[in-house]
Amino acid sequence: MRLLAAFPDRVLSYDDGDRRAVFDGDVQCLDAGPLGAYCGTSDGVYRQSDGDPTEWTRVADVGDVTAVASADSGVWAGTEPSAVYRAPDGETFAECGGLTDLPSSGDWAFPPRPSTHHVRWVEPTPERLYVAVEAGALVRSPDGGETWQDRVPSGPYDTHSMATHGERPDLAYSAAGDGFYVTEDGGDSWRTEESGLDRTYCWSVVCDPGDPERVLVAAANGPRSAHDAGTASSAVYRRDGRDADWERCEDLPGPDGLLAASLAVTGAGDAVAATNRGLFRTDDWGASWAGIDAEWPTALESERPRGLVAR
Template sequence: MRLLAAFPDRVLSFDDGSLQTVFSGDVQCLDAGPFGVYCGTSDGVYRQSDTDTEEWTCVAAVGDVTAVAVHESGVWAGTEPSAVYHAPGGETFTEREGLTDLPSSDDWAFPPRPSTHHVRWLEPTPERLYVAVEASALVRSPDGGETWQDRVPSGPYDTHSMATHDDRPDLAYSAAGDGFYVTEDGGDSWRTVEAGLDRSYCWSVVCDPANPERVLVSAANGPRSAHDAGTASSAVFRKDGADADWKRSEDLPGPNGLLASVLVATGPGEAVVATNRGFFRTDDWGASWTRIDAEWPAALESERPRGLVAR
């Protein structure tokens, strides 16, 4: 298994015990799928070469790319200011217009830069496309961005990531700054599920490929403990079923000193987490974690990971 992890100034590759930088730049997001590996940066979308893993080509000079998603329907990119672009074949990107015509767009604002907002997360499924705008809205499209449905009153305000499962097309999870949310009707209504969480600023979420009701999430006390190395306090939690409470994974670094971590599911009951202290894997869905042996760069001990994929 090869891991690729995005950090603010690089993409790291871990393969056969070797850790190396394969891309340098202002990195903001990362995803991989049927069209390859894609990295979002402040100056566009880059794709990794199929033949040379250290060669990257800019395939979309669409400005400040803050979210990217690779799916059977194509490659999706989100930007600041908020816009959504789509490349059905993974190469030619066109804007899916109308996003900012939604009535709620007048309220969209990113608190540190209140004059603007951006797409934080894209979650394409066969039935719909979810788009999380940071901050203030989780919106949907039932037709690949031809039309848009605005946020709903019960929905999350500040979604940071989402997880869906092919076996349950109307089930979706939102890891949000205002809590952990679940919908079972494709986003028409949402509820919070937080019993057992002692931190409610949620960041990264994945569900078990073998069981859509088993979930892992990373969470912090708030923005500073998620993003500021000087006040970092984050943890990873597991949920073993729809009626189970959250339980904290105790054998990861932290919580003090641990920035918001990024998760990826790698198989039934299996996942990897990228942290500012290194990579860790689990084969019992978060009940225990083992460090992936690698010489971790000291410069990354104060940096929050921005994406993680397994190939």
């Protein structure tokens, strides 16, 4: 199993027990897909070399990159101030205009810095592109960023991450600061599904490749318990089907001292979690977890993960 896990000052590579840092910098986001592995930083987008995992090339000088997504449609980058860029070839990025022309954009603001806002998440699917602005809106584009559809009244306000499934094109999950949201009509309407969640500041979400109704989510009591090591109190929850309640995963560290985890899927029923206490794996969709890295760096025990991908 090959993993890349992003933390504020590095990207770690984990390959069958061998862990090493492969990138150093001001890391903010991470993704991998058909065109390779990409890291978003405060000074642009970097692509990992296919031949040498420690070599990264800056492929986009677009400023402060706060979201990145690699998909069949190309590589997408979101920035602060809020803008979206696309590189169909994975290297040549161009801005998708019109995002901040949406009527709701006057309300967008990131609370600690109310004078600005940024793109927190980009979720490309064959049918549409979702873009989450922190904070204020989850918007959509039906044509790859040519035009935009504004937020809807029932939608999440503060989406941190999303999950979609290839077999259910209109299904999407939003892990948001204002709760856990589901749409089954491509974002035209949303509802919250929180029965069993005792923490509803949601951060990272994945759905089972083998069953889109099975979901894992990382959640905390609020921003401080998700991001501040001094008050950390987060957990990972599992849901084993649409009609099931959420259950807290018990084989992970915390919740006291645990910062918000980053989740990734590795196969049907299989997932991994990057935390400030190490890397963990489940092969029964969160019913049990096991650590996969015994020698965790002390310096990372107070750092929230910035992203996790399986290669």
